[in-house]
Amino acid sequence: MPDLETKPIKPVEKTPEDAEHKQHSIVPRSSVSGSTLTLVVAIMAFLASLTLGAVWTVNDTAQSWQNDVSREITVQVRPVDGVDLDTALISARQIVGSYPGVRSVNVVDNVAMAALLEPWLGGGLNLEELPVPRLVSVSINESNPPDMEAMAAQLKANVPGASLDNHRAWIERLTTMARTTILTGLLIFVLMMIATVLTVVFATRGAMAGSKHIIEVLHFVGAEQSYIATQFQKHFLFLGLRGALAGGFFAIVFFLFVGWWASGNPADPTSNQVEALFGTFGIGIGGYLSILLLIFIISVLTALTSRFTVLRHVGTLDRSSGDG
Amino acid sequence: MIRFDSVGMRYGSGEEVLKDISFDIDPGSFQFLTGPSGAGKTSLLRLLFMSLKPSRGLIKVFGKDSATLTNEELPGIRRRIGIVFQDFRLLDHLTLYENVALPLRVRGYEERSYRRDVIDLLKWVGLNERIDAFPPILSGGEKQRAAVARALIDQPELLLADEPTGNLDPNLARRLLRLFIELNRSGTSVVIATHDLNLMDQYDARRLVLNDGRLQIYA
Numbered sequence: 303m304p305d306l307e308t309k310p311i312k313p314v315e316k317t318p319e320d321a322e323h324k325q326h327s328i329v330p331r332s333s334v335s336g337s338t339l340t341l342v343v344a345i346m347a348f349l350a351s352l353t354l355g356a357v358w359t360v361n362d363t364a365q366s367w368q369n370d371v372s373r374e375i376t377v378q379v380r381p382v383d384g385v386d387l388d389t390a391l392i393s394a395r396q397i398v399g400s401y402p403g404v405r406s407v408n409v410v411d412n413v414a415m416a417a418l419l420e421p422w423l424g425g426g427l428n429l430e431e432l433p434v435p436r437l438v439s440v441s442i443n444e445s446n447p448p449d450m451e452a453m454a455a456q457l458k459a460n461v462p463g464a465s466l467d468n469h470r471a472w473i474e475r476l477t478t479m480a481r482t483t484i485l486t487g488l489l490i491f492v493l494m495m496i497a498t499v500l501t502v503v504f505a506t507r508g509a510m511a512g513s514k515h516i517i518e519v520l521h522f523v524g525a526e527q528s529y530i531a532t533q534f535q536k537h538f539l540f541l542g543l544r545g546a547l548a549g550g551f552f553a554i555v556f557f558l559f560v561g562w563w564a565s566g567n568p569a570d571p572t573s574n575q576v577e578a579l580f581g582t583f584g585i586g587i588g589g590y591l592s593i594l595l596l597i598f599i600i601s602v603l604t605a606l607t608s609r610f611t612v613l614r615h616v617g618t619l620d621r622s623s624g625d626g
Numbered sequence: 627m628i629r630f631d632s633v634g635m636r637y638g639s640g641e642e643v644l645k646d647i648s649f650d651i652d653p654g655s656f657q658f659l660t661g662p663s664g665a666g667k668t669s670l671l672r673l674l675f676m677s678l679k680p681s682r683g684l685i686k687v688f689g690k691d692s693a694t695l696t697n698e699e700l701p702g703i704r705r706r707i708g709i710v711f712q713d714f715r716l717l718d719h720l721t722l723y724e725n726v727a728l729p730l731r732v733r734g735y736e737e738r739s740y741r742r743d744v745i746d747l748l749k750w751v752g753l754n755e756r757i758d759a760f761p762p763i764l765s766g767g768e769k770q771r772a773a774v775a776r777a778l779i780d781q782p783e784l785l786l787a788d789e790p791t792g793n794l795d796p797n798l799a800r801r802l803l804r805l806f807i808e809l810n811r812s813g814t815s816v817v818i819a820t821h822d823l824n825l826m827d828q829y830d831a832r833r834l835v836l837n838d839g840r841l842q843i844y845a
Contacts, residue, residue: 323723323758325737330719519715522677523776524705525732527697617697619677 329516329537335509339538339604340545342505346498347549347600351593353494355557357487358589364480369444371469371476377438380463391436394461398440403448410437435463502600506538506607517615527616535609542604546597553593557585627653627784627815628674633683635669642681643669645839651784651817656810658826659819661836667819668712670836671786674817675709676700688783705733708782712789714773716761722748722768723757726775733780740779747775750805752798766793774802784815791825803828 330336377394381387391409399407410418415436416427442448454466513534520530585592628651635644643666651657651674659667672678673685676692685692687703695703708729716725723744724731730740748754751771761769770793777785785806791799803825810816817834820826826833833844 322737323721323741325731326720326724328717328720328731515715516717519717519728520732522675522704522709522711522715523729523732524701524780526701529732529734 328533339505339509343545344549347546350498351553353491355585358585375440375468380435381433382463385462401448403443403446405441408439503607531609531612534612535605538608539605542601546600550597629686631684633680636681647841656816657832659834665836706783708777708785710777710787710790714769721758729780787818
């Protein structure tokens with residue numbers, strides 16, 4: 303401030319002007335481009351969260367299908383002339399039950415068998431009149447499974463018409479399908495994240511295009527690069543966080559709603575079908591935490607993009623060469 | 627303080643807009659930089675402010691070769707120079723008070739430590755009634771005075787002003803010139819780029835005259 307003593311100025315007395323002046327943010331809080339950026343971030347966060355949640359659900363569902371199948375084996379006893387089927391079933395149950403690693407053994411009774419076959423053979427079946435194989439459902443300990451080969455050999459030797467189905471072919475197909483599904487989901491998620499990153503980066507740059515004059519003024523009044531970058535970074539972190547929180551929030555609401563609907567609350571056939579296919583359709587704590595992590599990543603990404611954009615622009619302002 | 631030695635400047639592959647410019651700006655000196663429109667005044671000011679690199683020649687700023695200054699050193703050098711842009715460059719979302727205080731704010735000073743200085747300076751440039759106004763509602767003259775106040779607020783060692791009286795009435799222009807003179811008497815070197823002959827006639831100072839990219843100096 304220059305020495306003004308020689309100027310025709312009276313000493314300034316304390317006035318209301320001496321009260322603290324409101325300090326506006328150096329980067330304007332609200333602008334059209336800022337609102338657009340928030341909207342873009344919100345949409346991308348919502349889509350990325352949906353993709354993440356979908357991958358999470360598919361992963362859980364595929365795992366549960368695989369586990370359900372691998373937890374159970376089946377003994378099939380075909381009718382053989384001269385052999386009492388009920389006696390054969392009792393023998394099979396005793397043999398299977400004697401193996402360590404077997405949790406429970408249940409003979410599928412006639413009523414259940416009739417229900418199983420009803421879609422193909424119609425109602426009112428009398429299984430006594432039909433040469434239909436009977437089944438013994440065996441639940442096993444996955445972590446300590448019984449010796450399948452020995453069990454199969456013993457059944458074959460002692461129970462005529464008995465055979466053991468450990469669902470290996472099913473499990474292998476399901477495992478392959480589950481892995482393929484999960485990999486496809488992950489690929490989609492990675493593509494979604496790349497699209498999110500690019501969209502957020504370009505939207506942030508677009509929003510900053512209208513702020514270049516602010517960067518220039520700050521630069522020319524002697525602000526350090528880091529000071530300017532920090533001002534913009536704080537502002538864009540706020541914009542990014544606001545958008546990402548909105549997108550993530552709606553994604554979480556979506557999953558909660560679909561989870562509630564699929565758990566059969568409205569009790570309609572479609573929701574029952576979905577429940578049968580996906581279980582509870584919940585993404586669990588892990589899924590929700592992943593969405594929160596996604597919100598954090600998108601916010602930080604927005605802030606860092608603004609920082610690098612500022613630093614690059616300041617770099618072009620510093621003694622730009624006349625030679626171009 | 628500032629030394630130009632055989633400095634040439636061209637934009638792209640065009641002709642040189644400044645040719646073999648050599649001069650010194652001494653501490654406590656006062657000079658007008660003048661010449662017809664398009665003579666290169668603004669380019670010369672930008673070289674002085676280090677927002678342009680010369681195509682050739684040597685520029686020394688506060689004893690340092692400007693070509694060897696690092697990006698970290700530049701803000702420190704710029705804080706010793708106040709600049710008044712021809713287009714004012716006020717921030718529309720900040721009040722007049724905040725615009726004038728901006729150089730101090732970005733240095734990290736507390737608002738209460740500079741409040742009185744900013745208000746005093748705004749009063750002197752006749753903007754005390756407009757302290758809380760935003761630039762879009764100010765007249766061209768008011769914006770120009772605010773831009774001058776912003777350049778002076780941190781008592782720069784060198785003041786560069788690009789057509790500072792361009793939007794002012796003669797009275798206000800005289801008053802502003804008096805401020806520059808007073809500032810100069812307190813030790814600040816002043817370079818005023820102008821083609822206002824009336825303004826230059828009011829104060830006997832060195833004249834740097836640019837014509838067709840070449841500089842002539844009239845003491």
